[in-house]
Amino acid sequence: MQVSATLLLELGVILTVLTVLGTAARRFALSPIPLYLLAGLALGEGGIAPIPAAAQFVSTGASIGVVLLLLTLGLEFSIGEFASSLRRHLPSAWVDVLLNAVPGAIAGALLGLNGVGILALAGVTYISSSGVIARLLSDLRRLGNRETPAVLSILVLEDFAMAAYLPLLAVLAAGGTWIQALLGMAIAIAALSLAFFASYRWGHHVGRIVAHPDNEQMLLRILGLTLIVAALAELVHASAAVGAFLVGLTLTGESAHRARMVLSPLRDLFAAIFFLAIGVSVDPADLIPMLPAAAGLAVVTAGTKVLTGQFAARREGVARPGQLRAGTALIARGEFSLVIIGLVGTTLEAVEAIATPYVFILAMVGPVLARFTGTGGRPVPAR
Amino acid sequence: MDVKEVLLPGVGLRFEFENRDGDRIGVVARRTGEFEVVVYPSDDPDQAQQVFRLTDDEAEALAQILGAPRIAERFADLTREVPGLNAGQVTIRPGSPFVDRPLGDTRARTRTGASIVAIVRDEAVLASPGPGEMLRVNDVLVVIGTEDGISGVEEIVAQGNLAAPPAES
Numbered sequence: 001m002q003v004s005a006t007l008l009l010e011l012g013v014i015l016t017v018l019t020v021l022g023t024a025a026r027r028f029a030l031s032p033i034p035l036y037l038l039a040g041l042a043l044g045e046g047g048i049a050p051i052p053a054a055a056q057f058v059s060t061g062a063s064i065g066v067v068l069l070l071l072t073l074g075l076e077f078s079i080g081e082f083a084s085s086l087r088r089h090l091p092s093a094w095v096d097v098l099l100n101a102v103p104g105a106i107a108g109a110l111l112g113l114n115g116v117g118i119l120a121l122a123g124v125t126y127i128s129s130s131g132v133i134a135r136l137l138s139d140l141r142r143l144g145n146r147e148t149p150a151v152l153s154i155l156v157l158e159d160f161a162m163a164a165y166l167p168l169l170a171v172l173a174a175g176g177t178w179i180q181a182l183l184g185m186a187i188a189i190a191a192l193s194l195a196f197f198a199s200y201r202w203g204h205h206v207g208r209i210v211a212h213p214d215n216e217q218m219l220l221r222i223l224g225l226t227l228i229v230a231a232l233a234e235l236v237h238a239s240a241a242v243g244a245f246l247v248g249l250t251l252t253g254e255s256a257h258r259a260r261m262v263l264s265p266l267r268d269l270f271a272a273i274f275f276l277a278i279g280v281s282v283d284p285a286d287l288i289p290m291l292p293a294a295a296g297l298a299v300v301t302a303g304t305k306v307l308t309g310q311f312a313a314r315r316e317g318v319a320r321p322g323q324l325r326a327g328t329a330l331i332a333r334g335e336f337s338l339v340i341i342g343l344v345g346t347t348l349e350a351v352e353a354i355a356t357p358y359v360f361i362l363a364m365v366g367p368v369l370a371r372f373t374g375t376g377g378r379p380v381p382a383r
Numbered sequence: 384m385d386v387k388e389v390l391l392p393g394v395g396l397r398f399e400f401e402n403r404d405g406d407r408i409g410v411v412a413r414r415t416g417e418f419e420v421v422v423y424p425s426d427d428p429d430q431a432q433q434v435f436r437l438t439d440d441e442a443e444a445l446a447q448i449l450g451a452p453r454i455a456e457r458f459a460d461l462t463r464e465v466p467g468l469n470a471g472q473v474t475i476r477p478g479s480p481f482v483d484r485p486l487g488d489t490r491a492r493t494r495t496g497a498s499i500v501a502i503v504r505d506e507a508v509l510a511s512p513g514p515g516e517m518l519r520v521n522d523v524l525v526v527i528g529t530e531d532g533i534s535g536v537e538e539i540v541a542q543g544n545l546a547a548p549p550a551e552s
Contacts, residue, residue: 076393134393145430
């Protein structure tokens with residue numbers, strides 16, 4: 001086997017840079033995602049330090065990153081949580097869609113995007129980052145707060161909405177007709193229901209297939225199963241991400257817990273590569289003309305998310321400061337918006353050009369705003 | 384006492400109750416096994432004030448401190464509600480053949496139908512001990528079963544076997 005010293009060196013340097021950036025971000029309780037994007041921009045086409053040898057690995061790693069992100073997201077949720085969120089917070093979820101997808105769609109129309117582009121941009125502005133926000137709430141010690149269940153429920157419902165939305169977008173982005181796209185969506189919803197049912201009835205059997213006392217075995221089994229399902233989903237144009245999400249949902253209880261443990265280091269690595277790859281695929285020169293539009297859209301949709309959070313928290317009987325906390329917590333956009341960009345980026349560069357700086361701004365500003373609002377003058381605990 | 388349970392999707396559960404002094408106390412049980420104990424100040428009941436965080440092991444230790452003297456009592460309460468079911472305590476005396484042998488060697492459940500649900504050792508309580516748990520002198524086994532079953536366990540622990548054939552349950 002020929003070892004490519006250049007490849008190893010480039011990868012090593014990339015990972016070192018990412019860890020430095022990640023540490024810096026965590027130090028200020030920020031999400032490292034924007035910094036990973038920046039690093040990607042610097043490394044990509046038109047960037048300052050191109051990575052010829054590692055480019056292939058980065059793009060392969062990115063697809064694995066998406067699969068792992070969605071798999072671990074699916075592992076976090078159970079049917080019971082989805083059902084109870086749906087029961088209690090459905091009105092908030094509708095408000096969420098209306099307030100946050102519409103500005104994206106309008107912006108897309110104003111920018112002269114086609115139908116697919118408008119749909120993609122609506123998705124980008126709609127979906128908050130459950131990864132960033134769940135971590136943020138824990139870091140800010142807000143898990144015990146009264147508004148937190150409403151915030152988390154909105155995130156769950158958004159993530160499930162993505163399971164129907166992504167196949168729709170995937171088919172359209174691949175040049176399919178609306179009929180094909182709706183078919184893809186129907187397949188995904190059917191698969192979702194089936195996964196629910198399977199998890200409910202036979203979750204422990206699925207758990208038994210992948211469970212193994214040995215961590216290595218467990219890792220290989222879950223990864224193998226997930227990649228196969230993801231590939232099948234991609235074959236029927238239902239998006240690999242959705243397939244992985246379904247596998248995650250099907251696993252419950254103890255096996256889900258073990259799976260989270262063995263997968264999380266791998267997820268962290270490949271997710272970082274994925275964020276990097278999004279940055280790499282964008283030419284910084286394309287971004288600059290789009291910056292004002294992205295900033296404007298960020299301001300508007302930060303505001304609409306605040307309204308969404310306030311609405312959801314008010315329904316829970318939370319007072320004004322708590323409503324504001326819920327609203328600002330929801331501002332951060334992140335991994336899912338980037339998954340959408342990754343899906344349409346190759347065909348619709350205009351979406352990529354506006355959505356990348358948009359996510360960059362909100363992934364950066366969202367956590368900061370959340371940190372400094374609604375604490376009622378109490379000091380935020382330092383970490 | 385009224386304990387409210389709230390689901391935190393993707394995170395875990397939150398329990399909430401009010402103590403006699405009127406403090407609202409919350410416990411966030413995370414799925415990772417960690418706990419957060421919070422209080423809700425009366426001027427802003429929405430915002431939890433963190434009291435402390437506990438890891439898996441620390442929570443276990445705290446639970447034992449709070450629960451050890453009461454666990455046997457609790458089992459007794461439980462069995463009162465099911466007719467025919469009893470709770471008993473069986474002490475491992477110095478001459479017992481099972482000292483320093485695993486619990487599984489007693490085959491108590493197979494032979495008597497009674498279950499050993501906890502071992503009280505000094506101040507600590509080992510809840511639902513596995514068959515591999517080693518028995519020590521002066522351990523107290525908390526046994527749940529029929530009256531015959533419990534006396535069967537007593538005999539096994541004292542003499543190593545049952546005098547009379549066990550009643551099938």
